[in-house]
Amino acid sequence: xxxxxxxxxxxxxxxxxALAEIYDAHSEAIYRYAMRLLGDVxxxxxxxxxxxxxxxxxxxxxxGPREYLKAYLFRIAHNWITDYYRRAAPDTxxxxxxxxxxxxxxxxxxxxxxxxxxxxxxxxxxxxxxQQEVISLxxxxxxxxxxxxxxxxxxxxxxxxLQHRGLAALKRILLxxxx
Amino acid sequence: MNKETNEIDPRLENLLDExxxxxxxxxxxxxxxxxxxxxxxxxxxxxxVSVAPILRLREWLEKIKxxxxxKMTTLVSIxxxxxxxxxxxxxxxYASQDSLPNDALYxxxxxxxxxxxxMAGDAEAQLELALEFAQNRSxxxxxxxxEGEIIPEATMTQLNYHLEYALRLAGELDGEAKxxxxxxxxxxxxxxxxxxxNLEENALEDxxxxxxxxxxxxxxQLRLIDDGDLAxxxxxxxxxxxxxxxxxxxxxxxxxxxGxGxGxGSSDASGQPDADAVLGSDNAQGQSNSNQGDDPxxxxxxxxxxxxxxxxxxGxGxxxGxGxGxxxxPVVYGLNGEACQPPTE
Numbered sequence: 183x184x185x186x187x188x189x190x191x192x193x194x195x196x197x198x199x200a201l202a203e204i205y206d207a208h209s210e211a212i213y214r215y216a217m218r219l220l221g222d223v224x225x226x227x228x229x230x231x232x233x234x235x236x237x238x239x240x241x242x243x244x245x246g247p248r249e250y251l252k253a254y255l256f257r258i259a260h261n262w263i264t265d266y267y268r269r270a271a272p273d274t275x276x277x278x279x280x281x282x283x284x285x286x287x288x289x290x291x292x293x294x295x296x297x298x299x300x301x302x303x304x305x306x307x308x309x310x311x312x313q314q315e316v317i318s319l320x321x322x323x324x325x326x327x328x329x330x331x332x333x334x335x336x337x338x339x340x341x342x343x344l345q346h347r348g349l350a351a352l353k354r355i356l357l358x359x360x361x
Numbered sequence: 362m363n364k365e366t367n368e369i370d371p372r373l374e375n376l377l378d379e380x381x382x383x384x385x386x387x388x389x390x391x392x393x394x395x396x397x398x399x400x401x402x403x404x405x406x407x408x409x410v411s412v413a414p415i416l417r418l419r420e421w422l423e424k425i426k427x428x429x430x431x432k433m434t435t436l437v438s439i440x441x442x443x444x445x446x447x448x449x450x451x452x453x454x455y456a457s458q459d460s461l462p463n464d465a466l467y468x469x470x471x472x473x474x475x476x477x478x479x480m481a482g483d484a485e486a487q488l489e490l491a492l493e494f495a496q497n498r499s500x501x502x503x504x505x506x507x508e509g510e511i512i513p514e515a516t517m518t519q520l521n522y523h524l525e526y527a528l529r530l531a532g533e534l535d536g537e538a539k540x541x542x543x544x545x546x547x548x549x550x551x552x553x554x555x556x557x558x559n560l561e562e563n564a565l566e567d568x569x570x571x572x573x574x575x576x577x578x579x580x581x582q583l584r585l586i587d588d589g590d591l592a593x594x595x596x597x598x599x600x601x602x603x604x605x606x607x608x609x610x611x612x613x614x615x616x617x618x619x620g621x622g623x624g625x626g627s628s629d630a631s632g633q634p635d636a637d638a639v640l641g642s643d644n645a646q647g648q649s650n651s652n653q654g655d656d657p658x659x660x661x662x663x664x665x666x667x668x669x670x671x672x673x674x675x676g677x678g679x680x681x682g683x684g685x686g687x688x689x690x691p692v693v694y695g696l697n698g699e700a701c702q703p704p705t706e
Contacts, residue, residue: 196406198399205395210386217383227390234398242405295379302376321377353373 190251194241205234208252211323212259218322219263219314221303229266233259253333256319260333264311305355313348316341393570396514400574404518461501462513488530488542492549495523499556506560512568517575524550528582547586550579 192200209230216229236258240246247254306314315334319325331338457466457473474494481487498520505512524546531542557576561569 196402198402201402202395202399205398209391209395213386213391214383218380223384223387227386227394231394231397234394235401238398238401238405298376299379302380317377321374322381349369349373352377353370356376357370357372 186251187249190247190249194244194246196238196241201238204237204251204255208255209234211252212255215256215318215323216259216263219303219306219318220266221300225266229259229262232262236262250329250332253329256323256333257315257335260311260315260318264314267307302356305352308355309348309351310344312336313344313351316344317348317352320345396570397574400514400518403515404522407515407518408522461504461508461510462516463505463510484530484533485538485542488527488546491523491527491530492545495520495527495549495553498523499553502560512571514571517571520553521575521578524553524579525582528586543586547583550583550586554579554583 189200189203193204212233213226213230216226217223220226220229233255237246237255306317309317312334316330319330319333320327325333327338327341331341334341334344336344457464457469460466460470474490474497478487478490478494481490498516501516502512502520505516527546527549528543531539531546534542554576557572557579561572561576564572
């Protein structure tokens with residue numbers, strides 16, 4: 183039995199140590215993932231919290247993953263983000279008191295960059311949930327197609343197709359207007 | 362960028378790259394989130410451990426009740442067995458009623474509460490008991506603080522659990538009885554919210570976080586009541602929605618409803634997330650889980666270790682200045698009445 187399978191089995195018995203290991207192993211990555219898509223620290227934290235709460239709820243019912251734990255957790259997180267988009271008012275980005283300054287030596291450039299990032303996020307929101315997930319896992323998380331296929335529960339060919347269509351849609355939304 | 366990436370416009374790649382770097386996660390919030398997650402796990406484990414045997418016992422008693430020739434000797438046997446299960450004589454049970462979570466008899470106290478709750482005749486009687494037990498937890502918190510002891514996270518969780526259970530029972534009632542019961546629970550929650558607020562003001566950081574979490578959970582329930590989402594109605598509705606969503610998902614329903622044509626998929630043996638993972642999780646205090654066969658002490662100590670790990674030097678409330686040092690905290694007794702041994706690490 184491999185380590186992950188054993189860890190999942192221990193988690194299914196709600197062993198505290200196993201659950202702590204799972205949290206420590208994946209929560210940071212889920213936070214970054216949520217942050218990239220949502221651009222809001224508070225909402226990203228909420229996403230992490232809800233992801234693990236839902237994971238517990240599934241374990242409590244005797245269900246949950248038998249393998250691909252990371253992919254499973256990211257899928258929960260992505261579904262939460264998709265639900266969040268639906269609940270939120272359309273085409274709105276959260277207004278933060280403090281902008282995240284990616285470039286700390288030039289406030290004007292940083293402000294422009296933040297606007298650009300908000301625009302990219304808004305474009306990602308216009309993709310289908312599966313396209314969003316594939317693009318995000320591929321370009322932000324650096325996952326291989328096989329891992330993404332496990333996360334979205336589709337064949338690798340479908341993943342490539344989703345990626346192609348997603349990129350084409352992003353190009354149309356983000357770049358064609360500039361040309 | 363990933364090697365498997367092909368044919369991406371460099372300008373688009375640059376735009377996506379801008380999203381790659383994100384600000385570092387606040388370690389304090391991360392620790393709080395982790396503690397909350399582990400606390401939820403402890404609550405679920407405790408509930409499963411405490412409820413499952415009682416449910417089996419109840420089923421057994423129901424069967425006995427249905428037998429036409431119910432003999433007095435059977436009743437005597439039941440009482441004797443229960444006495445043994447609960448650690449000895451009725452005097453022991455009685456003596457346990459003033460015990461605190463760090464006392465040897467505390468497990469018996471909790472077991473006797475569970476027994477009373479499950480033997481109560483109807484929802485109204487159970488509700489009264491649930492509120493009584495919530496008050497017991499609240500009193501225990503005060504008593505522990507008075508003694509300068511650490512409050513076990515499980516005690517706080519149980520306080521929430523008793524109140525939420527009372528609310529759920531209130532939702533099962535009808536008419537005026539329901540209104541009165543919900544108001545009763547509402548008032549009790551308000552009192553406890555104020556109680557937690559007072560404790561927060563006098564507690565050190567770690568303890569204050571625990572009180573805040575407990576208070577927040579109560580306030581969420583109060584909001585549900587104030588919004589008219591009374592007790593069981595809300596939970597039932599969530600479950601119904603969950604079932605409907607599960608059915609919809611099998612047809613790619615969620616996404617198709619937006620006209621996007623990309624189904625979310627559903628859970629199967631391949632280990633993909635199912636509808637349960639997509640639903641809300643307010644009902645984390647559900648019923649028993651047949652998978653729970655572990656020592657509940659492990660979860661207790663996970664919770665304690667978590668609390669201590671955040672700041673080893675801080676005590677709680679009036680325990681300020683008594684630092685925990687390398688102590689593993691007070692002895693905790695499992696719901697089976699047996700002392701939990703300190704973790705070896």
